[in-house]
Amino acid sequence: MPFETVQQEKLSHGVVRQIEGLILRGILRPGERLPSERELSERMGVSRPSLREALQDLQDRGLLASRAGAGVFVADVLGSAFAxxxxxxxxxxxxxxxxxxxxxxxxxxxxxxxxxxxxxxxxxxxxxxxxxxxxxxxxxxxxxxxxxxxxxxxxxxxxxxxxxxxxxxxxxxxxxxxxxxxxxxxxxxxxxxxxxxxxxxxxxxxxxxxxxxxxxxxxxxxxxxxxxxxxxxxxxxxxxxxxxxxxxxxxxxxx
CATH class of the missing domain: 1.20.120.530 (GntR ligand-binding domain-like)
Known part of the structure; x- marks a missing residue:
């Protein structure tokens, strides 16, 4: 049968999907800095560990980029549109x-x-x-x-x-x-x-x-x-x- 057990979504997955949607819709733009970890976790109602897990996933996939001492930014995903x-x-x-x-x-x-x-x-x-x-x-x-x-x-x-x-x-x-x-x-x-x-x-x-x-x-x-x-x-x-x-x-x- 084509059914699977329904499992509760991890909070980090919810964070990932929300940020993905904001990037996809063009609301978060290339080069834009995300709020601080504390502010972002409060706005999204998630713990910092869940938030860090989500941000790391997005960085691993090239959608976000971390800059030492500056914060986390939306990656320049448009830069590769033309060689x-x-x-x-x-x-x-x-x-x-x-x-x-x-x-x-x-x-x-x-x-x-x-x-x-x-x-x-x-x-x-x-x-x-x-x-x-x-x-x-x-x-x-x-x-x-x-x-x-x-x-x-x-x-x-x-x-x-x-x-x-x-x-x-x-x-x-x-x-x-x-x-x-x-x-x-x-x-x-x-x-x-x-x-x-x-x-x-x-x-x-x-x-x-x-x-x-x-x-x-x-x-x-x-x-x-x-x-x-x-x-x-x-x-x-x-x-x-x-x-x-x-x-x-x-x-x-x-x-």
């Missing part, structure tokens, strides 16, 4: 940039459509809160905060779509974007008119999500990333033209 050689190829070939944007257009459009249908009110409140922060950062001369919030905004939409595989895959893609593998976002955000347009596009995406309009959300994401692709194309042309403009200037100055 270093492939990252180098991404960084040195323009076609990878536009393929990346096309990929984001498809995946984030789907995520926005799903989020408009499936997001909870709390999910939508998170997206609204990030947009509010973007509005505040928009008034600053330095665009660094706004550029960071741009990534947070898009990842919040992916989180709200409640697809775990998509979440971790896109987090990995955004990490490469933050590191400037695909293109230098700071250049785009330094142009005032571009910043205005980008903020308007994020407002449009948010409005469609808050209205729970799946088609409108997907279309707003597509329009935004089409704009990003065109802005990058224009910037590349301008950069190439400037190279020749400098050559003409040097030639004329030397005559």
């Amino acid at each position: 270093p050689a492939l990252v180098t190829l991404f960084a040195t070939h323009d076609e990878a940039v536009f393929d990346y944007i096309s990929f984001r257009r498809d995946m984030e459009g789907l995520a926005a459509e799903r989020a408009a249908r499936m997001a909870s009110d709390t999910d939508l409140a998170v997206i609204q809160t990030i947009l509010d922060k973007m509005e505040t950062a928009h008034g600053k001369r330095n665009p660094a905060d706004e550029a960071q919030l741009d990534a947070d905004f898009h990842l919040a939409i992916i989180e709200a779509s409640h697809n775990i595989v998509m979440l971790h895959m896109m987090r990995s893609m955004y990490q490469l974007l933050r590191e400037g593998v695909f293109y230098n976002r700071s250049i785009m955000f330094k142009q005032r008119m571009t910043r205005e347009n980008l903020l308007d596009q994020h407002r449009a995406i948010n409005s469609a999500l808050q209205a729970r309009d799946p088609d409108g959300a997907r279309a707003a994401v597509a329009a935004h990333l089409d704009y990003v692709a065109k802005a990058l194309t224009d910037q590349q042309k301008a950069d190439r033209n400037e190279v020749f403009a400098k050559k003409r200037f040097e030639h004329e100055a030397g005559r």
